[in-house]
Amino acid sequence: MSDCSSDENENDTILYRDRPEWKDVTPLKQDDGDEPVVAIDYTEAFEDCYDYFRAILKKKEISERALELTKTAAQLNSANYTVWQYRREILKGLGKDLNEELDYIQKVILKHSKNYQVWHHRRIIVEWLQDASKEKYLTETVLAKDAKNYHAWQHRQWVIRTFKLFDGELEYVDTLISDDVRNNSAWNQRYFVINNTTGFTDEVLDREIDYTLNHIKTVTENESAWNYLRGLLLHGKEGLSNNKKVTDFCEELYKSGNRSPFSLAVIVDMCFEQLNEGGGDSRYTPQRAKELCEELINKYDIIRANYWKHMIEMIDKTMKDENIESSN
Amino acid sequence: MNKSVNLRSIEMIRNSRFNEEDWPTKSSEEQIKVEEDVLRKYEDLHRKLKMSIHLPELLKEQHKKYLCETLFYLPSVYECLDSSRPWLCYWILHPLSLLGVRIDDRRKSSIAKFINKCQSPDGGFAGGPGQYPHLASTYAAILALAILGTEESLNIINRQKLKEFMRSMKQPDGSFAMHIGGEIDIRGAYCAATVASITGILTPELFEGTAEWIVSCQTYEGGFAGAPGMEAHGGYSFCGMSALVILQKGHLIDEQAFLSHKSSLQRWIVQRQMKLEGGFQGRTNKLVDGCYSFWQGGTFPLIYSLLDKAGNSPNDHLFDERALQEYLLICCQNPTGGLIDKPGKHKDVFHTCYTLSGLSVAQRFLNKKRVLGSYRNELIETHPLYNVRPDLARKALLHFNNLGVPTQNLNEGT
Numbered sequence: 001m002s003d004c005s006s007d008e009n010e011n012d013t014i015l016y017r018d019r020p021e022w023k024d025v026t027p028l029k030q031d032d033g034d035e036p037v038v039a040i041d042y043t044e045a046f047e048d049c050y051d052y053f054r055a056i057l058k059k060k061e062i063s064e065r066a067l068e069l070t071k072t073a074a075q076l077n078s079a080n081y082t083v084w085q086y087r088r089e090i091l092k093g094l095g096k097d098l099n100e101e102l103d104y105i106q107k108v109i110l111k112h113s114k115n116y117q118v119w120h121h122r123r124i125i126v127e128w129l130q131d132a133s134k135e136k137y138l139t140e141t142v143l144a145k146d147a148k149n150y151h152a153w154q155h156r157q158w159v160i161r162t163f164k165l166f167d168g169e170l171e172y173v174d175t176l177i178s179d180d181v182r183n184n185s186a187w188n189q190r191y192f193v194i195n196n197t198t199g200f201t202d203e204v205l206d207r208e209i210d211y212t213l214n215h216i217k218t219v220t221e222n223e224s225a226w227n228y229l230r231g232l233l234l235h236g237k238e239g240l241s242n243n244k245k246v247t248d249f250c251e252e253l254y255k256s257g258n259r260s261p262f263s264l265a266v267i268v269d270m271c272f273e274q275l276n277e278g279g280g281d282s283r284y285t286p287q288r289a290k291e292l293c294e295e296l297i298n299k300y301d302i303i304r305a306n307y308w309k310h311m312i313e314m315i316d317k318t319m320k321d322e323n324i325e326s327s328n
Numbered sequence: 329m330n331k332s333v334n335l336r337s338i339e340m341i342r343n344s345r346f347n348e349e350d351w352p353t354k355s356s357e358e359q360i361k362v363e364e365d366v367l368r369k370y371e372d373l374h375r376k377l378k379m380s381i382h383l384p385e386l387l388k389e390q391h392k393k394y395l396c397e398t399l400f401y402l403p404s405v406y407e408c409l410d411s412s413r414p415w416l417c418y419w420i421l422h423p424l425s426l427l428g429v430r431i432d433d434r435r436k437s438s439i440a441k442f443i444n445k446c447q448s449p450d451g452g453f454a455g456g457p458g459q460y461p462h463l464a465s466t467y468a469a470i471l472a473l474a475i476l477g478t479e480e481s482l483n484i485i486n487r488q489k490l491k492e493f494m495r496s497m498k499q500p501d502g503s504f505a506m507h508i509g510g511e512i513d514i515r516g517a518y519c520a521a522t523v524a525s526i527t528g529i530l531t532p533e534l535f536e537g538t539a540e541w542i543v544s545c546q547t548y549e550g551g552f553a554g555a556p557g558m559e560a561h562g563g564y565s566f567c568g569m570s571a572l573v574i575l576q577k578g579h580l581i582d583e584q585a586f587l588s589h590k591s592s593l594q595r596w597i598v599q600r601q602m603k604l605e606g607g608f609q610g611r612t613n614k615l616v617d618g619c620y621s622f623w624q625g626g627t628f629p630l631i632y633s634l635l636d637k638a639g640n641s642p643n644d645h646l647f648d649e650r651a652l653q654e655y656l657l658i659c660c661q662n663p664t665g666g667l668i669d670k671p672g673k674h675k676d677v678f679h680t681c682y683t684l685s686g687l688s689v690a691q692r693f694l695n696k697k698r699v700l701g702s703y704r705n706e707l708i709e710t711h712p713l714y715n716v717r718p719d720l721a722r723k724a725l726l727h728f729n730n731l732g733v734p735t736q737n738l739n740e741g742t
């Protein structure tokens with residue numbers, strides 16, 4: 001929300017008020033009132049450009065010079081959504097070559113890749129062109145520098161969904177996960193792809209569970225993989241606690257002496273699920289859940305002690321409710 | 329009962345370091361680097377602790393001074409926020425109000441008049457005078473006016489026009505665009521719900537389908553994303569959760585057809601607290617950032633109220649309130665005033681606003697105090713839905729509810 005990286009002015013530095021082609025326009029000062037607050041100490045170039053911007057916005061001038069002015073205004077503050085919106089009105093009015101605009105906005109995005117407005121502008125131009133052929137490459141360029149850039153992922157998802165470009169996406173995600181198994185955005189994208197293509201059929205689930213457990217084996221405290229595993233199990237009939245592959249894996253891990261808090265947390269939730277919904281697996285008792293909670297509180301997940309204490313209370317409460325029910 | 333809140337021992341903090349499991353990746357390397365910086369801050373403090381019992385101290389006077397100065401003058405690096413000026417007002421006024429600073433009536437009037445300059449003839453407020461109206465600016469402007477809390481400030485809002493503006497932002501699927509021709513995401517729904525609720529123009533018709541759209545943003549991890557399909561994120565989770573509570577659809581959380589595992593939001597959010605740093609991260613496997621103290625921390629009071637409705641109310645905070653306060657007081661304060669994201673970052677009003685809001689949330693559980701350090705560190709309470717002081721929220725709600733929902737225009741054609 002406050003990404004303030006400044007541009008060096010590589011364009012010509014002649015102020016608009018000194019340009020002959022702007023002589024006919026009277027600059028319009030910003031109306032901050034008599035006692036302005038949060039007043040920004042604008043640079044001369046900023047004030048000059050926006051004085052002219054306000055003037056032509058007021059008359060809704062659609063012209064080449066107006067188009068050029070929006071470029072300077074956007075360079076001075078790429079988060080000015082009015083500038084971008086007006087620029088689109090001009091582009092439409094003049095019937096400009098949108099491929100040129102695509103090249104231009106690409107340059108801006110590479111400079112300001114954490115800005116809502118520039119990505120939105122890109123999206124509208126792609127929509128107008130109905131050509132998404134350059135989008136995967138652009139987002140990959142941005143993600144190569146910052147693999148978790150939210151705007152880039154959002155743009156990519158929109159493009160993939162709108163233009164049905166799912167081919168190769170799972171492979172791309174796989175590369176990212178191999179690069180950094182802790183990249184949660186990549187795991188989320190994996191879910192997105194499957195959810196929008198094959199869906200989580202039994203076969204896919206089986207494959208994905210294998211894939212995820214393999215990754216957990218190498219890094220057992222990787223929350224991204226554990227969360228993805230939980231996400232997968234939302235789609236199975238066995239719930240969290242009745243998928244043999246998963247329960248066996250967790251038990252093995254525990255027996256080997258591993259105390260990943262995420263693994264322990266999953267076992268607690270398995271016990272809780274069986275308490276709530278039945279299941280009859282003697283490994284998953286409320287007693288065991290409470291013991292694990294104590295271990296988490298005292299040793300393996302101290303920061304979340306309050307949460308685990310609450311969990312113990314919930315288990316006790318559920319047991320009491322069930323006793324009342326069964327005695328009725 | 330008020331409980332005394334003590335610092336974690338330095339050994340406990342040291343033992344909380346990230347376990348890389350001999351598998352270094354970019355994420356783990358960045359995480360370990362931040363932990364080193366944070367640990368250094370904690371070790372410094374524990375050394376100084378032997379000399380002063382007042383530590384850690386909230387530098388109230390310095391923060392007041394910083395905020396008061398920025399209220400009138402911002403250096404040119406703030407040009408990138410020239411389309412967020414009502415936000416600047418809110419980011420400054422809100423922490424000042426939590427610090428208990430009184431603004432004199434003349435100043436209040438000039439701030440209100442400036443915000444009025446941002447009001448659009450088409451309804452709603454813009455990022456600055458003469459710009460197009462924007463839902464986020466509208467949200468910030470209205471909260472800022474509520475914080476001023478004068479007749480003049482509250483009467484500035486043209487509610488009839490505001491309602492028309494919001495209707496023009498509404499999308500057929502229940503979501504809201506940020507401005508004409510602008511992007512659509514969960515911020516729009518949250519800003520619209522907040523604004524409509526505070527100004528008393530919330531009608532079922534204006535929000536038809538909105539709760540369902542918001543729920544479609546909840547991810548398999550449990551948190552909310554900016555748009556359906558995207559990754560769960562702290563800021564967006566706050567937006568989703570608060571909007572649902574305002575729309576009285578809090579029960580829809582975790583009720584999505586496929587989210588049969590209950591409490592996934594709660595689980596996701598407690599996992600966002602960092603074990604060494606004590607602060608919150610915005611997404612799984614990302615770095616701690618002071619502003620999430622509010623985006624994530626501020627969600628807890630909402631979770632408690634939902635748990636309470638289900639008869640499962642907790643006896644204490646569900647996160648570690650002392651560790652969060654440690655992070656904010658020891659790692660996020662600039663000694664000359666203003667607060668920051670994490671050690672090594674520059675101060676700004678955005679982070680000052682949300683770190684102090686988060687601190688205020690951590691300092692109390694229901695009406696019980698949980699203040700770390702001296703009682704002088706205590707901030708005034710903030711309203712978990714609107715993030716303005718509860719007394720100011722109440723004042724605005726009363727003011728507008730007495731006016732009733734504006735009647736429909738003839739040209740609306742209904």
Ligand SMILES: [Zn+2]
Nearest residue numbers: 617618619669
């Ligand atoms: Zn931040």
